Amino acid sequence: MRRECDLAIQEELIDMHRTPSSRLAMVLTSCAAAVLLAACQTPPSGDTAAQEAQTLAAQAAEFAKTSPVSVLATDEAGRGVIAYFGAPGTEQEGMRYDVQQPGGFYRVYMGRDAAGHHRVQDFYQASGTPLTSVFPVAADASLVEWDTLPxxxxxTFYRPNGQVRSxxxxxxxxxxxxDVYYNDDGxxxxxxxxxxxxxxxxxVAREPGTLRSVSGQAREDQIISLHATGADGAELPQDEALExxxxxxxLWYQDIFN
Structure with a gap:
Protein backbone atom coordinates (compact mmCIF):
# COMPACT_ATOMS: atom_id res chain seq x y z
CA MET A 1 0.00 0.00 0.00
CA ARG A 2 2.96 2.32 0.63
CA ARG A 3 4.17 1.66 -2.92
CA GLU A 4 0.71 2.33 -4.35
CA CYS A 5 0.60 5.71 -2.62
CA ASP A 6 4.10 6.61 -3.82
CA LEU A 7 3.20 5.70 -7.41
CA ALA A 8 0.02 7.74 -7.22
CA ILE A 9 1.97 10.80 -6.15
CA GLN A 10 4.61 10.29 -8.82
CA GLU A 11 1.93 10.06 -11.49
CA GLU A 12 0.24 13.21 -10.23
CA LEU A 13 3.49 15.17 -10.17
CA ILE A 14 4.38 14.36 -13.80
CA ASP A 15 0.91 14.78 -15.28
CA MET A 16 1.01 18.37 -16.51
CA HIS A 17 -2.48 18.19 -18.01
CA ARG A 18 -4.09 18.33 -14.60
CA THR A 19 -4.60 21.59 -12.76
CA PRO A 20 -2.68 22.00 -9.47
CA SER A 21 -5.91 21.93 -7.51
CA SER A 22 -7.19 18.68 -8.97
CA ARG A 23 -3.72 17.13 -8.74
CA LEU A 24 -3.49 17.94 -5.06
CA ALA A 25 -6.99 16.71 -4.33
CA MET A 26 -6.24 13.33 -5.90
CA VAL A 27 -3.00 13.02 -3.96
CA LEU A 28 -4.75 13.88 -0.71
CA THR A 29 -7.57 11.43 -1.30
CA SER A 30 -5.20 8.61 -2.27
CA CYS A 31 -2.94 9.00 0.73
CA ALA A 32 -5.54 9.94 3.31
CA ALA A 33 -7.27 6.61 2.66
CA ALA A 34 -4.02 4.96 3.67
CA VAL A 35 -4.20 6.67 6.98
CA LEU A 36 -5.99 3.57 8.28
CA LEU A 37 -2.73 1.62 8.05
CA ALA A 38 -1.98 3.48 11.23
CA ALA A 39 -0.35 3.37 14.63
CA CYS A 40 -0.77 2.23 18.21
CA GLN A 41 -1.15 3.32 21.82
CA THR A 42 -0.25 2.07 25.25
CA PRO A 43 -2.97 1.73 27.89
CA PRO A 44 -3.17 4.33 30.68
CA SER A 45 -1.44 3.54 33.97
CA GLY A 46 -2.76 3.21 37.51
CA ASP A 47 -5.63 1.41 39.22
CA THR A 48 -8.20 2.89 36.85
CA ALA A 49 -6.27 1.61 33.86
CA ALA A 50 -6.05 -1.88 35.36
CA GLN A 51 -9.81 -1.94 35.96
CA GLU A 52 -10.48 -0.71 32.43
CA ALA A 53 -8.18 -3.40 31.03
CA GLN A 54 -9.98 -6.12 33.00
CA THR A 55 -13.35 -4.85 31.86
CA LEU A 56 -12.15 -4.71 28.25
CA ALA A 57 -10.82 -8.25 28.39
CA ALA A 58 -14.09 -9.56 29.86
CA GLN A 59 -16.13 -7.77 27.23
CA ALA A 60 -13.85 -8.96 24.44
CA ALA A 61 -14.18 -12.55 25.60
CA GLU A 62 -17.96 -12.23 25.36
CA PHE A 63 -17.69 -10.56 21.94
CA ALA A 64 -15.58 -13.46 20.68
CA LYS A 65 -18.42 -15.85 21.46
CA THR A 66 -20.70 -13.98 19.07
CA SER A 67 -18.14 -13.11 16.38
CA PRO A 68 -19.56 -13.59 12.85
CA VAL A 69 -16.13 -14.81 11.67
CA SER A 70 -13.76 -17.41 13.08
CA VAL A 71 -11.68 -16.44 16.10
CA LEU A 72 -8.13 -17.53 15.36
CA ALA A 73 -6.64 -17.00 18.81
CA THR A 74 -6.74 -14.76 21.84
CA ASP A 75 -4.12 -12.15 22.66
CA GLU A 76 -2.59 -11.55 26.08
CA ALA A 77 -5.58 -9.45 27.13
CA GLY A 78 -8.01 -12.21 26.17
CA ARG A 79 -9.30 -10.47 23.06
CA GLY A 80 -10.47 -12.65 20.19
CA VAL A 81 -8.21 -12.25 17.15
CA ILE A 82 -10.01 -12.58 13.82
CA ALA A 83 -7.14 -11.68 11.45
CA TYR A 84 -3.39 -11.06 11.27
CA PHE A 85 -1.78 -8.70 8.76
CA GLY A 86 1.67 -8.45 7.20
CA ALA A 87 4.22 -5.89 8.30
CA PRO A 88 4.69 -2.56 6.48
CA GLY A 89 7.63 -2.28 4.15
CA THR A 90 7.52 -5.96 3.22
CA GLU A 91 5.98 -7.89 0.34
CA GLN A 92 3.35 -9.08 2.81
CA GLU A 93 2.25 -5.57 3.76
CA GLY A 94 -1.47 -5.52 4.49
CA MET A 95 -1.99 -9.14 3.46
CA ARG A 96 -4.23 -11.26 5.69
CA TYR A 97 -2.96 -14.34 7.53
CA ASP A 98 -4.24 -16.87 10.02
CA VAL A 99 -1.07 -16.74 12.13
CA GLN A 100 1.00 -14.01 13.76
CA GLN A 101 3.20 -11.89 11.52
CA PRO A 102 6.36 -10.36 13.09
CA GLY A 103 6.16 -6.60 12.91
CA GLY A 104 2.60 -6.82 11.62
CA PHE A 105 -0.83 -6.15 13.05
CA TYR A 106 -3.90 -8.02 14.19
CA ARG A 107 -7.61 -7.33 14.45
CA VAL A 108 -10.09 -8.26 17.15
CA TYR A 109 -13.87 -8.41 17.10
CA MET A 110 -15.49 -5.99 19.56
CA GLY A 111 -19.19 -6.79 19.27
CA ARG A 112 -21.94 -4.57 17.91
CA ASP A 113 -22.78 -0.93 18.49
CA ALA A 114 -26.21 0.42 19.38
CA ALA A 115 -27.19 0.45 15.69
CA GLY A 116 -26.22 -3.19 15.29
CA HIS A 117 -23.05 -2.60 13.28
CA HIS A 118 -20.11 -4.93 13.84
CA ARG A 119 -17.12 -3.26 15.49
CA VAL A 120 -13.43 -4.10 15.22
CA GLN A 121 -10.14 -2.76 16.52
CA ASP A 122 -6.58 -3.08 15.21
CA PHE A 123 -3.45 -3.70 17.29
CA TYR A 124 0.31 -3.86 16.89
CA GLN A 125 1.50 -7.45 16.87
CA ALA A 126 4.76 -6.60 18.65
CA SER A 127 3.23 -4.95 21.69
CA GLY A 128 -0.45 -5.91 21.71
CA THR A 129 -1.35 -2.24 22.07
CA PRO A 130 -4.03 -0.54 19.94
CA LEU A 131 -3.39 0.71 16.46
CA THR A 132 -6.80 2.39 16.37
CA SER A 133 -9.77 3.07 18.53
CA VAL A 134 -12.77 0.75 18.12
CA PHE A 135 -14.66 1.46 14.90
CA PRO A 136 -17.84 0.16 13.21
CA VAL A 137 -17.83 -1.29 9.70
CA ALA A 138 -20.49 -1.36 7.01
CA ALA A 139 -22.82 -4.37 6.86
CA ASP A 140 -21.41 -5.48 3.50
CA ALA A 141 -17.77 -4.86 4.43
CA SER A 142 -15.33 -7.63 5.29
CA LEU A 143 -14.32 -7.74 8.93
CA VAL A 144 -10.99 -9.32 8.10
CA GLU A 145 -9.59 -7.18 5.28
CA TRP A 146 -6.93 -4.65 6.18
CA ASP A 147 -8.24 -1.93 3.88
CA THR A 148 -11.78 -1.99 5.28
CA LEU A 149 -12.57 1.58 6.33
CA PRO A 150 -14.62 2.69 9.33
CA THR A 156 -8.33 7.86 16.73
CA PHE A 157 -4.96 6.53 15.57
CA TYR A 158 -2.02 6.17 17.95
CA ARG A 159 1.74 6.21 17.84
CA PRO A 160 3.78 3.29 19.21
CA ASN A 161 4.48 5.32 22.37
CA GLY A 162 0.76 5.78 23.03
CA GLN A 163 0.45 9.38 21.87
CA VAL A 164 -2.43 10.33 19.63
CA ARG A 165 -1.26 10.35 16.02
CA SER A 166 -4.44 11.56 14.37
CA ASP A 179 -9.07 15.41 10.15
CA VAL A 180 -6.20 16.35 12.49
CA TYR A 181 -2.66 15.01 12.50
CA TYR A 182 -0.31 15.61 15.44
CA ASN A 183 3.42 15.93 15.98
CA ASP A 184 5.29 13.96 18.65
CA ASP A 185 4.90 16.84 21.11
CA GLY A 186 1.13 16.91 20.68
CA VAL A 204 -3.37 24.02 7.17
CA ALA A 205 -0.11 22.04 7.17
CA ARG A 206 3.10 22.88 9.02
CA GLU A 207 6.46 21.46 8.01
CA PRO A 208 8.03 19.56 10.94
CA GLY A 209 11.22 21.09 12.28
CA THR A 210 10.81 24.36 10.39
CA LEU A 211 8.65 27.47 10.48
CA ARG A 212 7.29 26.89 6.98
CA SER A 213 3.54 26.36 6.64
CA VAL A 214 0.81 26.29 4.03
CA SER A 215 -2.89 26.99 4.38
CA GLY A 216 -5.90 27.54 2.20
CA GLN A 217 -9.46 26.68 1.35
CA ALA A 218 -10.91 23.87 -0.75
CA ARG A 219 -14.35 23.17 -2.14
CA GLU A 220 -15.41 19.82 -3.59
CA ASP A 221 -11.81 18.69 -4.17
CA GLN A 222 -10.76 21.96 -5.78
CA ILE A 223 -8.25 24.34 -4.19
CA ILE A 224 -9.80 27.80 -4.24
CA SER A 225 -7.12 29.57 -2.22
CA LEU A 226 -3.55 28.69 -1.26
CA HIS A 227 -1.07 30.60 0.89
CA ALA A 228 2.33 29.58 2.23
CA THR A 229 5.13 31.24 4.17
CA GLY A 230 8.79 30.33 4.40
CA ALA A 231 10.97 30.09 7.48
CA ASP A 232 11.56 33.86 7.33
CA GLY A 233 7.85 34.60 7.20
CA ALA A 234 7.94 35.67 3.55
CA GLU A 235 5.17 34.46 1.27
CA LEU A 236 6.09 31.60 -1.06
CA PRO A 237 5.13 31.31 -4.76
CA GLN A 238 2.11 29.19 -5.55
CA ASP A 239 4.16 26.32 -7.00
CA GLU A 240 6.23 26.12 -3.81
CA ALA A 241 3.08 26.32 -1.73
CA LEU A 242 1.62 23.35 -3.59
CA GLU A 243 4.85 21.39 -3.24
CA LEU A 251 5.53 12.99 5.55
CA TRP A 252 2.18 12.22 7.16
CA TYR A 253 1.90 8.94 5.28
CA GLN A 254 5.51 7.87 5.89
CA ASP A 255 5.23 8.65 9.59
CA ILE A 256 2.35 6.20 9.93
CA PHE A 257 4.85 3.34 10.15
CA ASN A 258 7.50 4.91 12.40
Missing part, protein backbone atom coordinates in the same frame (compact mmCIF):
# COMPACT_ATOMS: atom_id res chain seq x y z
CA UNK A 151 -18.30 3.17 8.61
CA UNK A 152 -18.85 6.34 10.58
CA UNK A 153 -17.85 8.43 13.53
CA UNK A 154 -14.55 9.55 15.01
CA UNK A 155 -11.56 7.23 14.83
CA UNK A 167 -8.18 11.95 14.81
CA UNK A 168 -10.25 11.37 11.70
CA UNK A 169 -13.97 11.40 11.01
CA UNK A 170 -15.87 9.12 8.64
CA UNK A 171 -19.36 8.92 7.19
CA UNK A 172 -20.51 6.01 5.01
CA UNK A 173 -16.89 4.75 4.95
CA UNK A 174 -15.70 8.05 3.49
CA UNK A 175 -13.61 10.81 4.98
CA UNK A 176 -16.08 13.34 6.27
CA UNK A 177 -15.36 16.13 8.73
CA UNK A 178 -12.28 17.39 10.54
CA UNK A 187 1.01 20.05 18.54
CA UNK A 188 -1.07 20.02 15.39
CA UNK A 189 0.92 19.26 12.25
CA UNK A 190 -1.98 19.47 9.80
CA UNK A 191 -5.72 19.95 9.74
CA UNK A 192 -7.92 19.06 6.77
CA UNK A 193 -11.67 19.08 6.28
CA UNK A 194 -13.46 16.54 4.10
CA UNK A 195 -16.96 16.05 2.69
CA UNK A 196 -17.78 12.64 1.21
CA UNK A 197 -14.10 11.87 0.52
CA UNK A 198 -13.53 15.26 -1.10
CA UNK A 199 -11.29 17.95 0.33
CA UNK A 200 -13.75 20.60 1.39
CA UNK A 201 -13.10 23.47 3.76
CA UNK A 202 -10.09 25.13 5.35
CA UNK A 203 -6.77 23.33 5.66
CA UNK A 244 4.91 22.11 0.48
CA UNK A 245 1.35 20.83 0.86
CA UNK A 246 2.10 17.66 -1.10
CA UNK A 247 5.32 17.10 0.88
CA UNK A 248 3.45 17.50 4.16
CA UNK A 249 1.04 14.77 3.11
CA UNK A 250 3.88 12.44 2.16
Missing amino acids: LQGEV VTHYQNSQLHGR SERSVFHWANDMLDGPF LLEASLM
Whole structure:
Protein backbone atom coordinates (compact mmCIF):
# COMPACT_ATOMS: atom_id res chain seq x y z
CA MET A 1 0.00 0.00 0.00
CA ARG A 2 2.96 2.32 0.63
CA ARG A 3 4.17 1.66 -2.92
CA GLU A 4 0.71 2.33 -4.35
CA CYS A 5 0.60 5.71 -2.62
CA ASP A 6 4.10 6.61 -3.82
CA LEU A 7 3.20 5.70 -7.41
CA ALA A 8 0.02 7.74 -7.22
CA ILE A 9 1.97 10.80 -6.15
CA GLN A 10 4.61 10.29 -8.82
CA GLU A 11 1.93 10.06 -11.49
CA GLU A 12 0.24 13.21 -10.23
CA LEU A 13 3.49 15.17 -10.17
CA ILE A 14 4.38 14.36 -13.80
CA ASP A 15 0.91 14.78 -15.28
CA MET A 16 1.01 18.37 -16.51
CA HIS A 17 -2.48 18.19 -18.01
CA ARG A 18 -4.09 18.33 -14.60
CA THR A 19 -4.60 21.59 -12.76
CA PRO A 20 -2.68 22.00 -9.47
CA SER A 21 -5.91 21.93 -7.51
CA SER A 22 -7.19 18.68 -8.97
CA ARG A 23 -3.72 17.13 -8.74
CA LEU A 24 -3.49 17.94 -5.06
CA ALA A 25 -6.99 16.71 -4.33
CA MET A 26 -6.24 13.33 -5.90
CA VAL A 27 -3.00 13.02 -3.96
CA LEU A 28 -4.75 13.88 -0.71
CA THR A 29 -7.57 11.43 -1.30
CA SER A 30 -5.20 8.61 -2.27
CA CYS A 31 -2.94 9.00 0.73
CA ALA A 32 -5.54 9.94 3.31
CA ALA A 33 -7.27 6.61 2.66
CA ALA A 34 -4.02 4.96 3.67
CA VAL A 35 -4.20 6.67 6.98
CA LEU A 36 -5.99 3.57 8.28
CA LEU A 37 -2.73 1.62 8.05
CA ALA A 38 -1.98 3.48 11.23
CA ALA A 39 -0.35 3.37 14.63
CA CYS A 40 -0.77 2.23 18.21
CA GLN A 41 -1.15 3.32 21.82
CA THR A 42 -0.25 2.07 25.25
CA PRO A 43 -2.97 1.73 27.89
CA PRO A 44 -3.17 4.33 30.68
CA SER A 45 -1.44 3.54 33.97
CA GLY A 46 -2.76 3.21 37.51
CA ASP A 47 -5.63 1.41 39.22
CA THR A 48 -8.20 2.89 36.85
CA ALA A 49 -6.27 1.61 33.86
CA ALA A 50 -6.05 -1.88 35.36
CA GLN A 51 -9.81 -1.94 35.96
CA GLU A 52 -10.48 -0.71 32.43
CA ALA A 53 -8.18 -3.40 31.03
CA GLN A 54 -9.98 -6.12 33.00
CA THR A 55 -13.35 -4.85 31.86
CA LEU A 56 -12.15 -4.71 28.25
CA ALA A 57 -10.82 -8.25 28.39
CA ALA A 58 -14.09 -9.56 29.86
CA GLN A 59 -16.13 -7.77 27.23
CA ALA A 60 -13.85 -8.96 24.44
CA ALA A 61 -14.18 -12.55 25.60
CA GLU A 62 -17.96 -12.23 25.36
CA PHE A 63 -17.69 -10.56 21.94
CA ALA A 64 -15.58 -13.46 20.68
CA LYS A 65 -18.42 -15.85 21.46
CA THR A 66 -20.70 -13.98 19.07
CA SER A 67 -18.14 -13.11 16.38
CA PRO A 68 -19.56 -13.59 12.85
CA VAL A 69 -16.13 -14.81 11.67
CA SER A 70 -13.76 -17.41 13.08
CA VAL A 71 -11.68 -16.44 16.10
CA LEU A 72 -8.13 -17.53 15.36
CA ALA A 73 -6.64 -17.00 18.81
CA THR A 74 -6.74 -14.76 21.84
CA ASP A 75 -4.12 -12.15 22.66
CA GLU A 76 -2.59 -11.55 26.08
CA ALA A 77 -5.58 -9.45 27.13
CA GLY A 78 -8.01 -12.21 26.17
CA ARG A 79 -9.30 -10.47 23.06
CA GLY A 80 -10.47 -12.65 20.19
CA VAL A 81 -8.21 -12.25 17.15
CA ILE A 82 -10.01 -12.58 13.82
CA ALA A 83 -7.14 -11.68 11.45
CA TYR A 84 -3.39 -11.06 11.27
CA PHE A 85 -1.78 -8.70 8.76
CA GLY A 86 1.67 -8.45 7.20
CA ALA A 87 4.22 -5.89 8.30
CA PRO A 88 4.69 -2.56 6.48
CA GLY A 89 7.63 -2.28 4.15
CA THR A 90 7.52 -5.96 3.22
CA GLU A 91 5.98 -7.89 0.34
CA GLN A 92 3.35 -9.08 2.81
CA GLU A 93 2.25 -5.57 3.76
CA GLY A 94 -1.47 -5.52 4.49
CA MET A 95 -1.99 -9.14 3.46
CA ARG A 96 -4.23 -11.26 5.69
CA TYR A 97 -2.96 -14.34 7.53
CA ASP A 98 -4.24 -16.87 10.02
CA VAL A 99 -1.07 -16.74 12.13
CA GLN A 100 1.00 -14.01 13.76
CA GLN A 101 3.20 -11.89 11.52
CA PRO A 102 6.36 -10.36 13.09
CA GLY A 103 6.16 -6.60 12.91
CA GLY A 104 2.60 -6.82 11.62
CA PHE A 105 -0.83 -6.15 13.05
CA TYR A 106 -3.90 -8.02 14.19
CA ARG A 107 -7.61 -7.33 14.45
CA VAL A 108 -10.09 -8.26 17.15
CA TYR A 109 -13.87 -8.41 17.10
CA MET A 110 -15.49 -5.99 19.56
CA GLY A 111 -19.19 -6.79 19.27
CA ARG A 112 -21.94 -4.57 17.91
CA ASP A 113 -22.78 -0.93 18.49
CA ALA A 114 -26.21 0.42 19.38
CA ALA A 115 -27.19 0.45 15.69
CA GLY A 116 -26.22 -3.19 15.29
CA HIS A 117 -23.05 -2.60 13.28
CA HIS A 118 -20.11 -4.93 13.84
CA ARG A 119 -17.12 -3.26 15.49
CA VAL A 120 -13.43 -4.10 15.22
CA GLN A 121 -10.14 -2.76 16.52
CA ASP A 122 -6.58 -3.08 15.21
CA PHE A 123 -3.45 -3.70 17.29
CA TYR A 124 0.31 -3.86 16.89
CA GLN A 125 1.50 -7.45 16.87
CA ALA A 126 4.76 -6.60 18.65
CA SER A 127 3.23 -4.95 21.69
CA GLY A 128 -0.45 -5.91 21.71
CA THR A 129 -1.35 -2.24 22.07
CA PRO A 130 -4.03 -0.54 19.94
CA LEU A 131 -3.39 0.71 16.46
CA THR A 132 -6.80 2.39 16.37
CA SER A 133 -9.77 3.07 18.53
CA VAL A 134 -12.77 0.75 18.12
CA PHE A 135 -14.66 1.46 14.90
CA PRO A 136 -17.84 0.16 13.21
CA VAL A 137 -17.83 -1.29 9.70
CA ALA A 138 -20.49 -1.36 7.01
CA ALA A 139 -22.82 -4.37 6.86
CA ASP A 140 -21.41 -5.48 3.50
CA ALA A 141 -17.77 -4.86 4.43
CA SER A 142 -15.33 -7.63 5.29
CA LEU A 143 -14.32 -7.74 8.93
CA VAL A 144 -10.99 -9.32 8.10
CA GLU A 145 -9.59 -7.18 5.28
CA TRP A 146 -6.93 -4.65 6.18
CA ASP A 147 -8.24 -1.93 3.88
CA THR A 148 -11.78 -1.99 5.28
CA LEU A 149 -12.57 1.58 6.33
CA PRO A 150 -14.62 2.69 9.33
CA LEU A 151 -18.30 3.17 8.61
CA GLN A 152 -18.85 6.34 10.58
CA GLY A 153 -17.85 8.43 13.53
CA GLU A 154 -14.55 9.55 15.01
CA VAL A 155 -11.56 7.23 14.83
CA THR A 156 -8.33 7.86 16.73
CA PHE A 157 -4.96 6.53 15.57
CA TYR A 158 -2.02 6.17 17.95
CA ARG A 159 1.74 6.21 17.84
CA PRO A 160 3.78 3.29 19.21
CA ASN A 161 4.48 5.32 22.37
CA GLY A 162 0.76 5.78 23.03
CA GLN A 163 0.45 9.38 21.87
CA VAL A 164 -2.43 10.33 19.63
CA ARG A 165 -1.26 10.35 16.02
CA SER A 166 -4.44 11.56 14.37
CA VAL A 167 -8.18 11.95 14.81
CA THR A 168 -10.25 11.37 11.70
CA HIS A 169 -13.97 11.40 11.01
CA TYR A 170 -15.87 9.12 8.64
CA GLN A 171 -19.36 8.92 7.19
CA ASN A 172 -20.51 6.01 5.01
CA SER A 173 -16.89 4.75 4.95
CA GLN A 174 -15.70 8.05 3.49
CA LEU A 175 -13.61 10.81 4.98
CA HIS A 176 -16.08 13.34 6.27
CA GLY A 177 -15.36 16.13 8.73
CA ARG A 178 -12.28 17.39 10.54
CA ASP A 179 -9.07 15.41 10.15
CA VAL A 180 -6.20 16.35 12.49
CA TYR A 181 -2.66 15.01 12.50
CA TYR A 182 -0.31 15.61 15.44
CA ASN A 183 3.42 15.93 15.98
CA ASP A 184 5.29 13.96 18.65
CA ASP A 185 4.90 16.84 21.11
CA GLY A 186 1.13 16.91 20.68
CA SER A 187 1.01 20.05 18.54
CA GLU A 188 -1.07 20.02 15.39
CA ARG A 189 0.92 19.26 12.25
CA SER A 190 -1.98 19.47 9.80
CA VAL A 191 -5.72 19.95 9.74
CA PHE A 192 -7.92 19.06 6.77
CA HIS A 193 -11.67 19.08 6.28
CA TRP A 194 -13.46 16.54 4.10
CA ALA A 195 -16.96 16.05 2.69
CA ASN A 196 -17.78 12.64 1.21
CA ASP A 197 -14.10 11.87 0.52
CA MET A 198 -13.53 15.26 -1.10
CA LEU A 199 -11.29 17.95 0.33
CA ASP A 200 -13.75 20.60 1.39
CA GLY A 201 -13.10 23.47 3.76
CA PRO A 202 -10.09 25.13 5.35
CA PHE A 203 -6.77 23.33 5.66
CA VAL A 204 -3.37 24.02 7.17
CA ALA A 205 -0.11 22.04 7.17
CA ARG A 206 3.10 22.88 9.02
CA GLU A 207 6.46 21.46 8.01
CA PRO A 208 8.03 19.56 10.94
CA GLY A 209 11.22 21.09 12.28
CA THR A 210 10.81 24.36 10.39
CA LEU A 211 8.65 27.47 10.48
CA ARG A 212 7.29 26.89 6.98
CA SER A 213 3.54 26.36 6.64
CA VAL A 214 0.81 26.29 4.03
CA SER A 215 -2.89 26.99 4.38
CA GLY A 216 -5.90 27.54 2.20
CA GLN A 217 -9.46 26.68 1.35
CA ALA A 218 -10.91 23.87 -0.75
CA ARG A 219 -14.35 23.17 -2.14
CA GLU A 220 -15.41 19.82 -3.59
CA ASP A 221 -11.81 18.69 -4.17
CA GLN A 222 -10.76 21.96 -5.78
CA ILE A 223 -8.25 24.34 -4.19
CA ILE A 224 -9.80 27.80 -4.24
CA SER A 225 -7.12 29.57 -2.22
CA LEU A 226 -3.55 28.69 -1.26
CA HIS A 227 -1.07 30.60 0.89
CA ALA A 228 2.33 29.58 2.23
CA THR A 229 5.13 31.24 4.17
CA GLY A 230 8.79 30.33 4.40
CA ALA A 231 10.97 30.09 7.48
CA ASP A 232 11.56 33.86 7.33
CA GLY A 233 7.85 34.60 7.20
CA ALA A 234 7.94 35.67 3.55
CA GLU A 235 5.17 34.46 1.27
CA LEU A 236 6.09 31.60 -1.06
CA PRO A 237 5.13 31.31 -4.76
CA GLN A 238 2.11 29.19 -5.55
CA ASP A 239 4.16 26.32 -7.00
CA GLU A 240 6.23 26.12 -3.81
CA ALA A 241 3.08 26.32 -1.73
CA LEU A 242 1.62 23.35 -3.59
CA GLU A 243 4.85 21.39 -3.24
CA LEU A 244 4.91 22.11 0.48
CA LEU A 245 1.35 20.83 0.86
CA GLU A 246 2.10 17.66 -1.10
CA ALA A 247 5.32 17.10 0.88
CA SER A 248 3.45 17.50 4.16
CA LEU A 249 1.04 14.77 3.11
CA MET A 250 3.88 12.44 2.16
CA LEU A 251 5.53 12.99 5.55
CA TRP A 252 2.18 12.22 7.16
CA TYR A 253 1.90 8.94 5.28
CA GLN A 254 5.51 7.87 5.89
CA ASP A 255 5.23 8.65 9.59
CA ILE A 256 2.35 6.20 9.93
CA PHE A 257 4.85 3.34 10.15
CA ASN A 258 7.50 4.91 12.40
